[in-house]
Amino acid sequence: GAVVSQHPSWVICKSGTSVKIECRSLDFQATTMFWYRQFPKQSLMLMATSNEGSKATYEQGVEKDKFLINHASLTLSTLTVTSAHPEDSSFYICSASGARYGYTFGSGTRLTVV
Amino acid sequence: GDSVTQMEGPVTLSEEAFLTINCTYTATGYPSLFWYVQYPGEGLQLLLKATKADDKGSNKGFEATYRKETTSFHLEKGSVQVSDSAVYFCALSDADSYGKLTFGQGTILTVHP
Numbered sequence A: 001g002a003v004v005s006q007h008p009s010w011v012i013c014k015s016g017t018s019v020k021i022e023c024r025s026l027d028f029q030a031t032t033m034f035w036y037r038q039f040p041k042q043s044l045m046l047m048a049t050s051n052e053g054s055k056a057t058y059e060q061g062v063e064k065d066k067f068l069i070n071h072a073s074l075t076l077s078t079l080t081v082t083s084a085h086p087e088d089s090s091f092y093i094c095s096a097s098g099a100r101y102g103y104t105f106g107s108g109t110r111l112t113v114v
Numbered sequence B: 001g002d003s004v005t006q007m008e009g010p011v012t013l014s015e016e017a018f019l020t021i022n023c024t025y026t027a028t029g030y031p032s033l034f035w036y037v038q039y040p041g042e043g044l045q046l047l048l049k050a051t052k053a054d055d056k057g058s059n060k061g062f063e064a065t066y067r068k069e070t071t072s073f074h075l076e077k078g079s080v081q082v083s084d085s086a087v088y089f090c091a092l093s094d095a096d097s098y099g100k101l102t103f104g105q106g107t108i109l110t111v112h113p
Helices: none
Strands: A004-007 A010-013 A019-025 A032-038 A044-051 A067-073 A076-081 A090-098 A102-105 A109-113 B003-006 B011-014 B019-021 B023-026 B032-038 B044-050 B056-059 B062-065 B075-077 B086-093 B101-103 B107-112
Touching: A004 A090, A010 A019, A019 A032, A019 A090, A019 A109, A032 A067, A032 A076, A044 A067, A044 B101, A076 A090, A102 B044, B003 B086, B003 B101, B011 B019, B019 B107, B023 B032, B023 B086, B032 B062, B044 B062
Parallel strands: A010 A109, B011 B107
Antiparallel strands: A004 A019, A019 A076, A032 A044, A032 A090, A067 A076, A090 A102, A090 A109, B003 B023, B019 B075, B032 B044, B032 B086, B044 B056, B056 B062, B062 B075, B086 B101, B086 B107
């Protein structure tokens, strides 16, 4: 079946630094990848949609300069949280969509900014 | 716009009890409907799905039927186990939304021995 690998699973960083999260589809080509943010005990909020080779489409209210998304290949998308602050602490989840497998989610990344 | 509403939790049950988690939706067109499960500290796993009216999705003893007339997709299981304790999300994907999933708020299920 389809597998999406997301790394790191958790990260702690200092305020003002940048953090990169990777999302890889291991056995299928993901034409589209989605990035979600989940606050404690809440639902998932879609942040952006990325298609391979093109700019990401951000949801309303999401700062594109703060959350940089790169989808350089059909198997890799990255989310970089730039100049992170404590309010960026959250659980980030990626999802990859391929023609055959539908949506497959990564295991998530717990970001803590101190 | 599209929206999904789930019954508020948390839901606490004893092992072997019957489970129902209600889910209703609002969408244009004919969406596909999903139930996802999230175990503590993990990402989401697809539990079941239905792509058209009257379809029944089923997996691991869980079932949900796509009811267009009531715009519902309630999740049921006849006998829950402790290992079913998790957060359950109802979601939809509209053909017009370019593959984006719209999630309900999630329902926390705790099953006691």
